[in-house]
Amino acid sequence: MPKVLEVEHLAKRYGGFVAVEDVSFSVEEGEIFGILGPNGAGKTTTVECLQGLRKADGGEARVLGLDPLHDAEKLRRQIGSQLQESALPDRIKVWEALAFFGSLRAEGVDWHTIMEDWGLTPKRNTAFGNLSGGEQQRLFIALAVVNAPKLVFLDEMTTGLDPMARRVVWDLVRKLRDVGTTVVLVTHFMDEAESLCDRLAVIDDKRVVAIGTPDGLIAEYGGSAEVVFSADAADLDFLRDVEGVAKTERDGRRFTVHGDGALLAHVAAALVEHGIAPTDLRVKRASLEDVFLSITGGKA
Numbered sequence: 201m202p203k204v205l206e207v208e209h210l211a212k213r214y215g216g217f218v219a220v221e222d223v224s225f226s227v228e229e230g231e232i233f234g235i236l237g238p239n240g241a242g243k244t245t246t247v248e249c250l251q252g253l254r255k256a257d258g259g260e261a262r263v264l265g266l267d268p269l270h271d272a273e274k275l276r277r278q279i280g281s282q283l284q285e286s287a288l289p290d291r292i293k294v295w296e297a298l299a300f301f302g303s304l305r306a307e308g309v310d311w312h313t314i315m316e317d318w319g320l321t322p323k324r325n326t327a328f329g330n331l332s333g334g335e336q337q338r339l340f341i342a343l344a345v346v347n348a349p350k351l352v353f354l355d356e357m358t359t360g361l362d363p364m365a366r367r368v369v370w371d372l373v374r375k376l377r378d379v380g381t382t383v384v385l386v387t388h389f390m391d392e393a394e395s396l397c398d399r400l401a402v403i404d405d406k407r408v409v410a411i412g413t414p415d416g417l418i419a420e421y422g423g424s425a426e427v428v429f430s431a432d433a434a435d436l437d438f439l440r441d442v443e444g445v446a447k448t449e450r451d452g453r454r455f456t457v458h459g460d461g462a463l464l465a466h467v468a469a470a471l472v473e474h475g476i477a478p479t480d481l482r483v484k485r486a487s488l489e490d491v492f493l494s495i496t497g498g499k500a
């Protein structure tokens with residue numbers, strides 16, 4: 201897969217304050233790539249440098265094959281951007297903003313379709329200043345994609361959206377990927393990252409501390425697995441000899457088996473072999489949130 205974005209050892213200071221010290225990652229074409237990290241970790245600074253909105257002090261970045269600073273003008277026509285802190289004139293109407301941003305690229309898409317897709321048609325004649333917070337947010341995302349960008353940056357896109365609107369936005373982001381758009385997404389929502397992102401980078405304290413698929417990160421940092429089930433059987437000592445099992449615990453009818461590897465499969469096979477078929481057999485695994493908290497030292 202061709203790389204749409206490559207960044208190596210990015211560094212950025214604000215005066216004497218180091219905001220980003222060493223950030224490296226790459227994003228492939230058609231990926232939804234997530235950036236997670238505690239407040240102040242350097243996420244927004246990183247994506248702003250990659251969009252040519254801020255000048256990095258060190259490192260190398262190529263975005264769509266371009267240098268974000270030197271080719272800023274060229275790059276801006278090919279990327280879409282929803283900034284964490286966005287603003288529009290209060291009196292501009294929804295349709296005017298969409299028509300204006302849509303006209304910035306010669307072969308721009310039909311902004312009417314974007315307005316419909318992002319649920320803004322009923323508000324087409326409403327002034328920006330009179331939209332609710334969630335409606336403003338939706339408009340910013342719509343504006344980020346109205347020029348049919350190859351790459352779109354979304355910084356906390358679903359902050360302020362109601363649960364239903366978040367799901368709608370997720371589906372639309374998946375549709376962007378389906379048509380080949382690459383998406384870089386900064387988020388604090390672990391469910392969003394897990395459900396939407398193909399790969400994730402965790403930035404903590406100005407550097408990338410982990411990178412991988414959501415499942416890969418959970419497997420790598422999530423600790424050992426636990427298999428739990430209920431059974432009446434008195435003697436389950438045989439489980440201790442099952443592959444991958446480290447320890448078993450019992451609390452009344454409730455059993456917990458600790459271990460690693462393909463624990464669920466091995467425990468299930470052993471139980472069935474001994475004529476025990478619990479209906480509530482399941483594996484408890486760490487969530488992405490557990491993993492995030494353990495990687496970032498609980499500073500979320």
Ligand SMILES: Nc1ncnc2c1ncn2[C@@H]1O[C@H](COP(=O)(O)OP(=O)(O)OP(=O)(O)O)[C@@H](O)[C@H]1O
Pocket residue numbers: 214217218219237238239240241242243244245246284
């Ligand atoms: N213009 C600026 N001048 C000085 N310091 C800044 C400026 N912008 C950001 N910072 C500082 O740089 C650090 C990184 O900020 P950044 O906005 O990149 O964090 P973030 O990871 O996006 O955080 P959040 O999750 O809160 O959005 C913070 O300590 C912030 O206070």
Ligand SMILES: [Mg+2]
Pocket residue numbers: 243244245284355
């Ligand atoms: Mg930010």
